[in-house]
Each structure stands twice: as C-alpha cells, then as structure tokens.
Amino acid sequence: MASPTLLHILHIDMDAFFASVEQLDNPALRGQCVIVGADSRRGVVAAASYEARRFGIHSAMPVYQAKKKCAQLIIVPPRRRRYAELSGRVMDILGKYSPLVEPVSIDEAYMDVEGCDRLHGPPVIIAKSIKSTILRELGLTCSIGVASNKFLAKVASDMNKPDGLTLIEPEKVNAFIDNLPIAKVPGVGPQACRILSAMGISFLGQVRRFPLPLLVGKLGRFGNRLADLSNGHDDSVVSPCHDVKSVSNETTFEADTADRTLIASYLLAQAQSVASTLHRNDVRARTIPLKTRTSDFQRHTRSRTLPEAVQDSTAIYEAALELLDQGGLKGPIRLVGIAAGNLQTVRQPVQCGLFPDEREARQGKWEKIDRVVDAIAGRFGSDQIARAGLHHTDGPFGRKKKK
DNA sequence: TCTGGGGTCCTAGGACCC
DNA sequence: TCTGGGGTCCTAGGACCC
Numbered sequence: 001m002a003s004p005t006l007l008h009i010l011h012i013d014m015d016a017f018f019a020s021v022e023q024l025d026n027p028a029l030r031g032q033c034v035i036v037g038a039d040s041r042r043g044v045v046a047a048a049s050y051e052a053r054r055f056g057i058h059s060a061m062p063v064y065q066a067k068k069k070c071a072q073l074i075i076v077p078p079r080r081r082r083y084a085e086l087s088g089r090v091m092d093i094l095g096k097y098s099p100l101v102e103p104v105s106i107d108e109a110y111m112d113v114e115g116c117d118r119l120h121g122p123p124v125i126i127a128k129s130i131k132s133t134i135l136r137e138l139g140l141t142c143s144i145g146v147a148s149n150k151f152l153a154k155v156a157s158d159m160n161k162p163d164g165l166t167l168i169e170p171e172k173v174n175a176f177i178d179n180l181p182i183a184k185v186p187g188v189g190p191q192a193c194r195i196l197s198a199m200g201i202s203f204l205g206q207v208r209r210f211p212l213p214l215l216v217g218k219l220g221r222f223g224n225r226l227a228d229l230s231n232g233h234d235d236s237v238v239s240p241c242h243d244v245k246s247v248s249n250e251t252t253f254e255a256d257t258a259d260r261t262l263i264a265s266y267l268l269a270q271a272q273s274v275a276s277t278l279h280r281n282d283v284r285a286r287t288i289p290l291k292t293r294t295s296d297f298q299r300h301t302r303s304r305t306l307p308e309a310v311q312d313s314t315a316i317y318e319a320a321l322e323l324l325d326q327g328g329l330k331g332p333i334r335l336v337g338i339a340a341g342n343l344q345t346v347r348q349p350v351q352c353g354l355f356p357d358e359r360e361a362r363q364g365k366w367e368k369i370d371r372v373v374d375a376i377a378g379r380f381g382s383d384q385i386a387r388a389g390l391h392h393t394d395g396p397f398g399r400k401k402k403k
Numbered sequence: 404t405c406t407g408g409g410g411t412c413c414t415a416g417g418a419c420c421c
Numbered sequence: 422t423c424t425g426g427g428g429t430c431c432t433a434g435g436a437c438c439c
Binding site for chain 1: 431
Binding site for chain 2: 037038040041042043044045046060061062064065105220221222244245246247248249250251252297334335337339
C-alpha cells in the first residue's frame with residue numbers, strides 16, 4: 001500500500017551560491033555586503049550575500065540600485081568556471097547517496113533517495129549528512145527540503161534559508177498548503193499572480209475551492225497543474241538525464257546602438273560561442289533564432305530553420321546576419337543575441353545532398369577552423385584569438401584592455 | 404542611468420499534406 | 422456545388438525559473 005519511504009524526495013539548494021563562493025575564496029569578503037555581477041551601467045545582481053540582502057538587495061536588481069541601498073557594497077565580477085567547478089563537486093557528493101540526482105541549475109538539484117536507507121539511513125539522516133559533507137569538503141552551506149514529492153521538497157528547501165533543513169510530514173501537507181502564499185508556488189510568476197489575486201486567491205489552499213474548468217479557463221493548462229499542487233499532488237519524477245534543447249549567447253550593449261557593423265561584430269563573436277557550445281555538447285542545430293531588444297525593452301525574435309543541421313560558426317553567423325537584415329533595424333537596440341535550437345546529436349545522420357557540394361565542403365572547413373579557435377582559446381584565453389572581423393570594430397574583442 | 408544571461412515550456416496562427 | 426479535419430512543421434511571442 002503505502003510506500004515504505006514516504007519522504008523520499010530531497011531538494012538541495014545552495015545558499016547565495018555565487019556570493020558564498022566569492023566569500024569562500026576571498027576571506028576578506030566574509031561578513032561583508034557582497035554582490036556578484038557586472039559593475040557596468042546596465043549590470044544586474046546575479047547573487048547577493050546574506051549581509052547584502054539585509055539592505056534589501058536581491059538578485060536581478062540593477063547594480064546601480066544596489067549601490068544606492070548600501071554604501072559599503074562590494075561588487076565582484078562573476079567567475080562562472082569556478083561556480084561550475086564547485087557545482088560539479090556538489091553534484092558528485094549528492095551522487096554518492098543516490099544514483100537519482102537531477103541537477104536543475106548550477107546551484108540546485110533534486111534527489112530521490114527511495115531505497116537508500118540500508119546504505120545511508122532514512123532521508124532526514126541523508127539530508128543531514130549531505131549538508132555536513134558539503135560544508136566540510138567545500139566550505140559551503142545549502143538548504144534542503146525533504147518531502148514526498150518534488151513540489152513539496154522544493155518549497156520546503158526555501159523555508160529556512162540559509163543552512164536550513166525542512167521536512168514536510170504527510171500529515172502536515174494540507175496545513176502547509178493552506179498557508180503557502182500563492183506567489184511562492186513554482187510556476188506562479190507576476191502574471192499568474194495577478195490573475196489569481198483577481199480571483200481572490202492569496203494562498204495555494206484556496207485553489208481547492210475553485211472548480212477545475214474555471215481554473216483552466218483562467219490559466220490554461222497550468223490550471224490543471226495548480227489544482228494538483230493545491231492537493232499536494234505532484235507526480236513528476238526525478239530524472240537524472242536530460243538533453244540540452246537550445247543554446248544561446250546574448251549581449252546587452254553599454255549604450256543602445258543601430259550601428260550594423262558593430263552589431264554584426266557581436267553576432268560573429270556570439271556565433272563562435274554558440275558553435276563552441278554545440279560542439280562541446282556533440283549537437284548540431286537546425287533552427288537559428290535571432291533575438292533583439294529594442295530601446296523600449298520590447299523583445300523580438302526572428303528565426304530561420306535551415307535545410308540541414310549545422311555546427312559551424314560561419315553558418316550560424318550568416319543565418320543570424322540574414323535575419324538581422326531581413327527585418328531591418330528600425331531603430332537602436334539594447335541587446336542582440338543568437339540562439340541555436342532544434343538540436344540533433346552529431347550521431348544522427350545529417351541530411352546529405354547527392355553530391356558533396358561546395359557548401360558542405362565549406363561547412364566542414366569552417367568546423368575545423370572553429371575547433372582550432374576553441375583549442376587556442378581554451379589554452380591561452382578567449383581574448384587571445386578571434387576572427388579578423390572582430391578586430392576592426394569596437395566589438396567585444398576590439399575593446400581596449402584595462403591596465 | 405531601469406530592467407543580465409542562460410535556459411524551459413506553452414500558445415497560437417499559418418502552411419502544407421493526406 | 423463556399424467554410425472538412427487531423428497531424429506536423431515553422432514562426433513569434435509570452436511567462437517563468439535560476
């Protein structure tokens with residue numbers, strides 16, 4: 001009947017991850033108001049230390065606003081490689097307790113510890129052990145939620161941050177849901193929140209009183225999901241593997257621009273970055289979306305699906321440039337970005353023409369050049385090598401280095 | 404001095420095919 | 422001799438998450 005381990009799902013959430021890593025690596029930052037983010041005109045906070053949060057600073061806040069809130073604020077530029085390295089070590093630790101670990105982002109993961117009792121003890125003991133191992137081996141704290149499904153575990157992990165451990169026992173689920181503010185429900189953002197509050201809903205428990213057709217009418221398919229959650233139901237499983245579905249690279253300019261040459265130089269750098277990521281993941285892309293953001297902050301996308309999947313930076317760049325020109329620049333833009341979607345593994349057969357025509361030969365050539373560029377960038381740094389097209393502009397590789 | 408960058412999933416309309 | 426109806430692909434945009 002009932003599963004032997006009712007509370008078998010864990011959600012592990014690193015506390016203020018990027019900021020904590022900076023404080024770990026630089027003791028002078030400990031106890032200080034630290035944010036990680038670009039200290040540029042348009043930078044935003046990627047992570048804020050708990051000391052900084054006391055000043056009302058939070059992630060996604062513009063850096064200039066954060067500065068206004070806290071005079072002694074220390075701004076540290078992000079070191080993504082370092083965060084990825086530590087994230088990998090966290091995931092390795094989790095993997096020692098259960099094979100069912102699902103990383104959901106660089107600082108978050110779900111685990112299913114069903115059947116792991118004999119080796120590691122019951123879920124709460126596992127959670128405690130994970131916390132102490134991460135602290136001992138890495139010097140970082142995390143918060144863990146333990147519950148009967150992913151939704152409850154996720155919300156639980158957020159309840160007692162930082163360094164929290166929260167259980168939701170089955171008999172307490174209903175009370176927990178009754179008191180859970182609707183805005184705390186994963187998937188409920190500002191838009192859904194507006195709709196729900198117009199219906200008089202402030203807590204998840206109130207959703208139970210609404211007929212399903214009404215919810216679906218207001219929220220679409222998400223109405224079904226929300227009704228399930230309001231009853232504490234979530235049957236989604238912890239799945240360790242998932243394929244990457246898209247890859248992208250985008251840049252916000254320091255100042256809005258309508259300079260096609262400048263924009264094109266960014267596109268070339270972005271195409272190289274996207275191509276390099278595709279290669280690392282052993283995938284090719286058939287669809288290339290170009291994203292722009294106009295001065296009024298409106299986002300626009302135009303995309304093109306190619307007759308065959310590509311991986312080389314030149315093909316990506318040319319597709320992006322065509323999309324840029326096809327729409328025409330109607331005014332200055334603040335952001336440009338390239339994505340690559342509709343991905344296929346390189347092992348999937350590529351649609352080949354009857355004859356290896358010029359284009360295919362050319363594509364092969366550019367892929368080889370991309371590999372060489374990647375290798376040199378990997379060894380000597382990405383500022384050591386770039387396409388000639390990037391140099392005669394004020395583009396990303398053309399900027400003068402600070403002394 | 405408004406609002407990053409990297410993703411996921413959903414929706415809706417049009418084209419096209421059988 | 423007005424308007425079928427699914428299924429799939431493509432495109433654009435929106436909401437949301439960390």
